[in-house]
Amino acid sequence: MSTVFDELLSGVRSFLAGFGEEVARSFAADVNWAMPGRELPPRGLPCLAHIPRAAAIAGNGARPLARLLADRGRDFHWGQTYTAADFGQKFIDNYGWLEVFGTRGHFENDAIAGGFLVLGPDIVYPDHHHIAEELYIPLTSGTDWRMGDGPYCERASGEVVHHASNVSHAMRTGAEPLLAFYLWRGGPLAARSTISGSAGPGG
Numbered sequence: 001m002s003t004v005f006d007e008l009l010s011g012v013r014s015f016l017a018g019f020g021e022e023v024a025r026s027f028a029a030d031v032n033w034a035m036p037g038r039e040l041p042p043r044g045l046p047c048l049a050h051i052p053r054a055a056a057i058a059g060n061g062a063r064p065l066a067r068l069l070a071d072r073g074r075d076f077h078w079g080q081t082y083t084a085a086d087f088g089q090k091f092i093d094n095y096g097w098l099e100v101f102g103t104r105g106h107f108e109n110d111a112i113a114g115g116f117l118v119l120g121p122d123i124v125y126p127d128h129h130h131i132a133e134e135l136y137i138p139l140t141s142g143t144d145w146r147m148g149d150g151p152y153c154e155r156a157s158g159e160v161v162h163h164a165s166n167v168s169h170a171m172r173t174g175a176e177p178l179l180a181f182y183l184w185r186g187g188p189l190a191a192r193s194t195i196s197g198s199a200g201p202g203g
């Protein structure tokens, strides 16, 4: 019997197959889609309140997946790596991720992790870095992204954002929430990022 978890995984697979960029194809080729499921209890977070709006503004190819997360988000096991001590309570109330596959996700994979990040409006995810190489594909437009010492620039839904190992990166949402798909490979897949930036006073 097909479950909502199977539906999520096949949705991710079809979504990723829509990207012809070399780096996206390279990451996708590293995913062995025959992954065993892992039993995880449903775990919601306050940031799920932003997903219906994210689904409403998601780009065309991203909408079915965003809609599934909006409708069934509370069936999944959401997590947070940071605490209020890192970036403040406002960040914690507006941030969360869902690991679809990986070392702790709904499907077991020790080689590559994939999932979704949610940030509410007007949130700064300060500069951070990690050993794993990372691919992000935002499902929503309107968020500013920064890599290394570069300036913030807005990335549209469906843009492929690649962070090499240990390159610092940051995101800053505006009036709309961010829903983004991520892939991690080549490092400890459940590692906490190293923070180099600050959310600033009260953030």
Ligand SMILES: [Fe+2]
Pocket: 129, 130, 134, 163, 169, 193
């Ligand atoms: Fe990252």
